[in-house]
Amino acid sequence: MNRLLAGLPESARAGRRPGVAGPAVRLVIALAGLALLAIPAEHDPVWTTLTVIGVLVAIGSPDQAGAGLGLGAAIGGWFAAYGWDGTPPLADVVGFALALYLLHTATALAAAVPLGVRLRAEVLRRWLWRCLAELAVAAVLGAASYGLGRPSSSGTLVLLGLAGVLLLVGVPVLLLHRRRN
Amino acid sequence: MTAGPAGGGPVGGRPAGGPASGGPVGGGRPEDPAAGVRWSPTVALGSALGSVALLLGFAVLLGRQDLLLLALPLAVGTVLPLLNRAHQLPVLRVRTGAATLFEGQSSTFSQQLSVPDALDVIRLRTHLEGWIELPDGGQDFCTAAGPGAEIGFEHRLFAPRWGRGRIGRVGITATAAHGLLRARLTDPAMVSVATIPLRAEFSATDVVPTAVGLVGGHRSRRIGEGVDPAGVRRFAAGDRLRRIHWPVSLRTGELHVTTTYSDRDTEVVLVLDSAVEVGLSAGSESASNLDIAVRAAASIAEHYLRHGDRVAVLDLGRAGRPVRARTGQAHLFRILDLLLDVRTAPVSELAVGRALARIPSRALVVVLSPLLNTAVAAEAAGLSRAGRSVLVVDTLPADVRLPEPGPWLELAWRLQLIERSNLAAALADHGVPVVPWLGSGSLDQVLVGLSRSARAARVHR
Numbered sequence: 001m002n003r004l005l006a007g008l009p010e011s012a013r014a015g016r017r018p019g020v021a022g023p024a025v026r027l028v029i030a031l032a033g034l035a036l037l038a039i040p041a042e043h044d045p046v047w048t049t050l051t052v053i054g055v056l057v058a059i060g061s062p063d064q065a066g067a068g069l070g071l072g073a074a075i076g077g078w079f080a081a082y083g084w085d086g087t088p089p090l091a092d093v094v095g096f097a098l099a100l101y102l103l104h105t106a107t108a109l110a111a112a113v114p115l116g117v118r119l120r121a122e123v124l125r126r127w128l129w130r131c132l133a134e135l136a137v138a139a140v141l142g143a144a145s146y147g148l149g150r151p152s153s154s155g156t157l158v159l160l161g162l163a164g165v166l167l168l169v170g171v172p173v174l175l176l177h178r179r180r181n
Numbered sequence: 182m183t184a185g186p187a188g189g190g191p192v193g194g195r196p197a198g199g200p201a202s203g204g205p206v207g208g209g210r211p212e213d214p215a216a217g218v219r220w221s222p223t224v225a226l227g228s229a230l231g232s233v234a235l236l237l238g239f240a241v242l243l244g245r246q247d248l249l250l251l252a253l254p255l256a257v258g259t260v261l262p263l264l265n266r267a268h269q270l271p272v273l274r275v276r277t278g279a280a281t282l283f284e285g286q287s288s289t290f291s292q293q294l295s296v297p298d299a300l301d302v303i304r305l306r307t308h309l310e311g312w313i314e315l316p317d318g319g320q321d322f323c324t325a326a327g328p329g330a331e332i333g334f335e336h337r338l339f340a341p342r343w344g345r346g347r348i349g350r351v352g353i354t355a356t357a358a359h360g361l362l363r364a365r366l367t368d369p370a371m372v373s374v375a376t377i378p379l380r381a382e383f384s385a386t387d388v389v390p391t392a393v394g395l396v397g398g399h400r401s402r403r404i405g406e407g408v409d410p411a412g413v414r415r416f417a418a419g420d421r422l423r424r425i426h427w428p429v430s431l432r433t434g435e436l437h438v439t440t441t442y443s444d445r446d447t448e449v450v451l452v453l454d455s456a457v458e459v460g461l462s463a464g465s466e467s468a469s470n471l472d473i474a475v476r477a478a479a480s481i482a483e484h485y486l487r488h489g490d491r492v493a494v495l496d497l498g499r500a501g502r503p504v505r506a507r508t509g510q511a512h513l514f515r516i517l518d519l520l521l522d523v524r525t526a527p528v529s530e531l532a533v534g535r536a537l538a539r540i541p542s543r544a545l546v547v548v549l550s551p552l553l554n555t556a557v558a559a560e561a562a563g564l565s566r567a568g569r570s571v572l573v574v575d576t577l578p579a580d581v582r583l584p585e586p587g588p589w590l591e592l593a594w595r596l597q598l599i600e601r602s603n604l605a606a607a608l609a610d611h612g613v614p615v616v617p618w619l620g621s622g623s624l625d626q627v628l629v630g631l632s633r634s635a636r637a638a639r640v641h642r
Contacts, residue, residue: 068228071255075235078251084243093247100232101254108225108360112302118322123302126325130301130359134261138254145249171260 021119026059028106029067033058035099036074039092040081047077058107067107071100090146097142098135105131218270218366226361229259262358267298270355270364271326273305275348277372282340284379285464290315290338290348296326302356305334311346312464313374314339341464343378343475345521347371377517378472380480411440448491448506450540451478454550454557455498456528460578473576474549475520477618481547482516493544494519497557498526500536506544530556537564545570547624551577552615553597558604562611572627573608573615577601 033055037048050073057066078096082088088096109127113119236252239245271294278289292305306321314320319336326332340346349371355364413426416436424438453474460469468476482492486508493506494516504512504519537560540546546569548561558573565571583590605615614627 063224065224065228067225068231071228071232072235075232075251079239082247085245088247093250097251097254100251101258104225104229104232104255105258105359107228108223109302111223111225112304112354112356112360112363113323114304116321117304118318120322120324123323123325126327127301127359130262131258134258134359135254137261138257141257142250142253145246145253167256167260171263 021124022110022113022115022117025106025110025113026062026115029055029059029062029103029110032099032102032106033070035095036070036077036103039096039099040077041088041092042081044077044080047073047080051077055103058103058110062107062110067104070103074100074103094142097138101131101135101138218364220266220268220357220362220364223356223361223363226259226358229255229361233259258359259361262361265299265358266362267300267355267357269297270366271296271300271303271353273351273353273368275307275351275372277338277348277374280373281375281377282338283377284340284343286340286376288338288340288374290319290336292319292334292336292351294324294326294330294332294334296330296332297328298357299328300326300355300357301359302354304352304354304356306352306354307348308350308352309346309348311374312340312342312344312376313346313348314341338374340374340376342462342472343376343521346374346376348374375518375521378475378479378520380476380483409442411442413437413439447485448493448541448544449481449485450493450495450506450544450546451481452537452546452548452550452561453478453494453496453498453523454528454548454554454576455496455523455526456554456557457551458525459551459553460581468578470551470576470578471523471525473578473618474551474574475523477549477574477576479517479520480620481624483513486510486513486516492516493540495536495540496523497528497533497536498524500529500532503536503539506541528554528556530560533557533560540564540569542568545628546572548573549576549618551575552601552604552608553577555600555604558608561613562608565611565613571613572624573605573613574624575605575615575617 033051036051036055037043051070054066054068054070054073057064058070060066074096078088105127113123233252233256236248237256240248240252273295274293276291276293278291282288290307292307294303294305296303302323302325304321304323307315307319309315309320315336316339317337319334324332324334338348350367352365352367356362357364413429414437416425416430416438420438424440426437426439429437455471455474458469458471460472461467462469462472478494482494485492489508491506491508492512494504496502496519499522502519504516507515533556546561546564548557548571550557550561550573552558552573552575561571561573581594583594608615616624616627
């Protein structure tokens, strides 16, 4: 009997108040996912399913590759909706770009802030401020590229694309070089 | 997250101990534990790079401007943060307002964060060991900081229950480059906090069964220097003149002196039965038998030590490490220090037998037990049979909630309670009174009774 009672020691701790920031960030992920599904004119069931799975994984476990799957599937859905040579409306393009960015950045924030952890206001303030700055830069670049108009030949776009790829490859290489030094 | 005033507990009258501080946690200096910690890319960086490459690649191949526009926010959100990324990790210093607290008392726990480079999210996760809490959410929270920031956080540190607590292993997770880079480091920078059991206002009669020694506060049965009058007798050579009882001397025509009982001290041995813990241990709200035993032991020890007696403590779970009988304030701290480490432990009958056999024959033995262990009750009865004055303080909580209520467990518990009642009755038959712990005055009647029975035994001999 005493052995039975030995299992009795119970301890009680004060409960921790769950934070609301974690669920709010996940709500942004869900809204961005819904926008990715809603904006294209047509829906392919395969890409839609993959996008939903990716967004759900991003909400449930932001540290996993859910956001990557969601982004890739949403881009696939974009191709499925407008074809390889389609011309989507500008509003759809801007809305879709914003949704892609929101899904990416909200998942990155959710991965850094687990559910139930208290979040101080400056984290959100700082994050939002950086989002706005990045979106502003992207808007300026986007407007500049849009102002070029649709090139008759794809030469300008090829140059821009090559510059972008070089930038994407060059930045990590430059960072690696600086870290070694 | 800002704490209330330190040392809020009104208990005990002794101020909380001095502050305790831990070393720096984090940082990029070579001597720091974080020296080997590197920034690592997150999944978000991979997915962003993949998406941008996909979009730009198809934009180039298909000559579509919309794909370039789709890639722009993601590309800017990847390149700009990486160009302005943080290089150094933050350095954290922790500090508590007090190293010693009483049960229910609060202090402060301060965290000073030095952030050399801007960080988007800094998660501070403090691992607490033992009965200490950070009730305002300071145990796990996220913050952000700009470059060169010095941020201080002050949390309320609450000690709900006696024991030793430690604040340590502060885990820092720093997220930089807008969630694209992350670094984790953990440092075992321990800060210890001792929580002293809450001692009830305890007082007991100054009557003890056997007063020994040369000086003290208890009236002994022997005639000598003291205060309590024992009688009047004829003057004899060596009697002090101030002891002459003038009314009797005048009435009888012969000098008579007043005799008094000598005041002597006693030795109190507190025996803690830590074989089993029953009940909910939740600070001031609910107490287990160990809580009651520890608090009662602290109260009784403080009372007798304050009166100049010698107190020894024997934890049956650690029978090989008794606190030997001493007196004084320093000895009280020694006892309290031992009580902090009381926890459930198997009771070795051999070790207990040896330890109890060393108890002096004239000591007052107070056994603090829930009477759920037959061996402890048998040892108490054996001590009484050997002529020692023994009393058992029942430490079983009034309301014991079974962890998994069920028909068999409830039946077993009822059987255990019946067995416990039989044990108490058997102990009473052996001259060992069993009293529940009720705080002040709860031992008075029993001590008077034990004193009478000790006198009666002397007469019969």
